[in-house]
Amino acid sequence: MGEREEDNDTEEAWLQLRPMEPLPSQCCGSGCSPCVFDLYHQDLARWEAARASKDRSLLHGPESQSCPSKLNPKTFVAFCISAMDRLTKDTYRVRFALPGNSQLGLQPGQHLILRGIVDDLEIQRAYTPISPANAEGYFEVLIKCYQMGLMSRYVESWRAGAIAFWRGPFGDFFYKPNQESSPEQLPWSYQEKTHFGHLGQDLIKELVSCCRRKPFALVCGSAEFTKDIARCLLCAGLTEDSYFLF
Numbered sequence: 155m156g157e158r159e160e161d162n163d164t165e166e167a168w169l170q171l172r173p174m175e176p177l178p179s180q181c182c183g184s185g186c187s188p189c190v191f192d193l194y195h196q197d198l199a200r201w202e203a204a205r206a207s208k209d210r211s212l213l214h215g216p217e218s219q220s221c222p223s224k225l226n227p228k229t230f231v232a233f234c235i236s237a238m239d240r241l242t243k244d245t246y247r248v249r250f251a252l253p254g255n256s257q258l259g260l261q262p263g264q265h266l267i268l269r270g271i272v273d274d275l276e277i278q279r280a281y282t283p284i285s286p287a288n289a290e291g292y293f294e295v296l297i298k299c300y301q302m303g304l305m306s307r308y309v310e311s312w313r314a315g316a317i318a319f320w321r322g323p324f325g326d327f328f329y330k331p332n333q334e335s336s337p338e339q340l341p342w343s344y345q346e347k348t349h350f351g352h353l354g355q356d357l358i359k360e361l362v363s364c365c366r367r368k369p370f371a372l373v374c375g376s377a378e379f380t381k382d383i384a385r386c387l388l389c390a391g392l393t394e395d396s397y398f399l400f
Contacts, residue, residue, distance in 0.1 A: 179278070183280075225258070232319055235312055246297050250294070252292055257289065281296075353386070358389075362390040371387055371392065371396065373399050
């Protein structure tokens with residue numbers, strides 16, 4: 155008994171329990187909070203604490219008391235496909251069953267993450283349900299498939315009665331005037347691409363210079379604001395056909 159416990163505490167045994175870093179294909183790039191990389195870093199911190207104290211019970215976070223049939227932003231939950239309609243040659247409307255007369259409960263603009271596995275590669279993509287917010291017992295998504303798309307291959311294999319895995323909801327970013335946050339409070343996929351501060355000539359030049367390709371800017375605001383931003387964009391090297399004011 156003692157030898158078995160000692161074997162479980164070897165460095166090799168702990169390394170086998172180390173969380174695996176997600177592949178780039180497992181991040182949908184939609185700014186989810188938590189992102190799959192956020193969850194990975196949480197699991198990694200839990201693993202490091204467990205290894206340091208040689209306590210495997212620390213590897214498991216607190217158990218959720220929520221109903222397993224409800225959406226969860228941290229773990230994927232299974233939903234059964236109740237109907238699948240082909241609207242065009244490459245577009246499908248898919249209906250997923252919810253237990254009883256329950257509602258999905260999403261707010262406007264929120265989205266879900268779909269997980270698929272193709273050729274042993276896990277992929278994740280974001281989709282926004284198109285069903286009414288008060289729809290009972292189901293939710294629907296509209297999915298366009300592409301000839302070379304990995305998720306498209308997965309979706310086209312679906313049939314009524316199949317199971318798909320979703321997590322969410324995501325998208326609860328609310329604008330508050332004159333209030334700044336810190337990059338650490340943003341989802342992992344947004345942290346390196348987000349700039350804070352009042353818009354000005356220097357910041358706009360920095361933003362434009364960060365783009366790997368020539369950007370196209372959409373500017374929305376008051377007449378005075380859009381005039382100032384247009385001037386800054388021109389000074390940053392963009393031409394008038396590279397931005398749209400509205």
